[in-house]
Amino acid sequence: MANLLYLVGNRRVRNVLEGCTFVSAATAMLIASTVAQADYKDLVAVKTEGPNDTLPLAAPAPAPTSLDKLKALNHYQEQGTLIKVPGVQDTVLGDYNGFRSSLAEHGFGLVITSLNNFAYDLGSPPSAHPQRYNGQDLTATGLEQVMLTYDLGSSGKDQKQLIGAVVSSLASWEPLGPRTHASISRLAYYQSFNDKQVEMKVGYLSNALEFIGIYTGGSLAGGTQGPSAIIPFQLGLSRLPMASPGLNLTFNGDSGLYDKVGVQRSISPYGAQEEVETDSHGLRWRTKGGDPLVINELGYKREAKPGSKYIWVRGGFIYNTSDYQKYTGNEESDDNHALFLAGDVQVSTPEGGLPFQGWYVGGTTYQAPGDRNLYDKYFEARTYKIGTFKSRPFDMLSLTVNYNDFSDDARRHYGNLGVETEGLTSSITASYMARLYPGVYLSTGLSRTRNPAFTPKMDDAYNLLVGLNLFF
Template sequence: MLARFDQTADLDLDQDGAELFAQALDEAALTRLEAALAALPANVPGVRIGEGRKLKPFLGVAGPIGGIAATALGPDARPVRAILFDKTSERTILADHLGVRDALADIGIGISPINTANFQYDFLQNDRGYRGPQLYNGQRITRTNTTASLTATYDLGRIGLKGGQIATTLSIVDNSFPAVNGPKKIRIGRLHYYQDVIAGVLDFKAGYIDNTQEFLGINVGGNLATGNLGPQATIPFQLGLSYGGFAAPGINVRVRSKAGFYNKFGIQRSLPPGGATAENAVNPGGFRFSPPGTGVLLIDEIGFNRASAPGTKSAWVRFGGIHNSTRYTRFSDGAQKDNWAVFVAADRQLTQTDPAKPFRGIYAGATFNYAPPEQNFFTQYYEGRVYGVGLIKSRPFDLASLVTTYNVYSPEGLRARVPTTQSFYKGTWAATASYAYRAAAGIYIQPGLGVTVHPIFSPRFEPALNGYLSLITLF
């Protein structure tokens, strides 16, 4: 997942008020950065010269460079060549303590431990006296997700494969409500080979991949660390797309133009109908190539992406489709057929408050997903979002967001699941406001408050007022 964090490595070289930014995806920019650094005096604040430390970034993992502000708009706004981080990792908790990361970087290895914890509670408890088992997140104090993961990478340029990288992640995932949030598990989070074939034009990734971090742009601002509160898109997971903690074998190929247009195509072994619980039952470690009940998932995304720059506001428009050959059961007659979905989304930077940090400003975006109601319980998803990056000048990497969503349930699915004597709702609407605060190097705190109307389709509970708390630590 860490590949989502940063598309731009920013180095604050405050010399005479000037700041220098190096685009992580641009070899020419890295070359210019090297030249600029070489020309600087040895005592420039923030730049350590000597002690055997190399100045040029490397293909490895040491922790996110700057947080949300560096992402522009997401992984395909400035499509990630590989997982690229500052070698000295000065924006993680451990940084380069005792020179361990620096020594590993010298042989092409990067490491990054990350812990996440998410909590939710409904302050209103409008469940009309219900005393049965928990039915939705927040009905009781809910730890919706706790993940401890370790990502390691190796720069294949060290053995002659320039632009190549091996990346792997091991994840321990836990939560207090598995019926909704999926099973507790220890699994492979990723194990893939990335290769930049033609710089800036063609690349591919093959292996066990987390495709929700490769397609769609689900997180607000395209950032996993600070953009995970608010969005509630379920349809891609319902279709069997691989996601965090549940990687699946596949290959993704991307073609892009210098003008910002791109096409990204993926072939993936699908997750089985039933999602994480069904996948974990037949493939607990995550290594099985083709467990029973799975088929071939195809996904294609076409879009236009322009990163922010001084005088230029960022924009990201994408649309595409998913097809899964796995047999899904229809609600009406029990017949089985393959499955599909379509998606469209757009994000646009509205204001640009700081030419030196062009990513700072206010953004707006919208998303729509559709899947046929005959065999998908969630059949339509609508999302609107407004978010600000670096609204406070002294805190350029914080993100404030307001996200509203509406999930539509399948009429056929409701008739199949709800007893005829029991009433139900046809959809769930929610609005969530949150602020992601970079408390210290490697520590992100994101509190949120949200209203959910119809927190469950049946029985008919009153609206919920949910408090959220997300904690992310990067070591």
């Protein structure tokens, strides 16, 4: 996720001069199916039981299939996130030699994740110095995470769980950071109540996995949106590879409605790199300038199933009590805030296909005050198809168009300093995600970005995009 953003402006002119950029590359790795978690031949072999499928009383219960056994191990994956990682049945190692089953016998679960992205502007002259935007030179990012969970007991649908994760991240171009060696990305306690009508998670959290849904489709497998993620993290929302102390509460209705509220310590308003330099291992209670942040999300989510199409709509706000430097003078604001609205709706299902396959449409918008944020408006429209061919049931074809507005106040501020700036940046991206093997996802794409950098004025970028996401 290191390629999500560069938290620009706020306090440092050099950040703008040395890389205030529109991170367009990650858009191509936008979308993954929320149910891309099982091998196709196993999925189609699973029989849906109905009222006429009742076994005679004397008949022995059928033995669980290997797929059922693997799915049962998902009980030991991290709970309480809106964004999911592929299940155990969709990992490279699965339950090889029964090692995950052995861990589960002692209450433990293990998830290893590797997210890798590459971008190169096909129209850029070689060896640009200094590099101004993602892909101007061949640009690579990588994030490796090891997560261990411990089950403290279950009752019905309810569960208690301890969660710990360590992450390392690299970036060939510093503004796509932060770069970390080994830091905490999760150290938390989770518990649900009343058959998961209420869920609680407290500890050190990466709230990009808990709110908003920047991974459209609900899964980490397909990578990240990129540009749309800039505003929430500009507002201080915690994300990989960083965590901050906080408390999240989710209230779930029977029909799919939910309300989720979180209170966390803001990531430093000086930016992500400042956060990491201040707190290299991720365990400090306070970091420079980071005050309490509140986020609330109200949404409706319904999974795809026979006779019912997928829908996920959500909206809410972020309110940060931290001080942010204003572009309109030397004073600081007492707070920062943003509104967001997003939705993804399945519009078709192929005849004879699996419930989640078909065409989807979606959109995202963010708004934040321009006197203290470089990026103040974002709009995105997307359409994508899950299951491109019968033989490729989990592959994804997508087309995304987005628009990102630079603050007028910021432009006037830097104009007064003699710095020429752009007013907006926009891009169109076509991508294809292939599930090569359980736990192995390869994304390729092309994007054209108008005004790829805030400053200086530059030609359009034509980025070749490659993402390789691995789950072990």
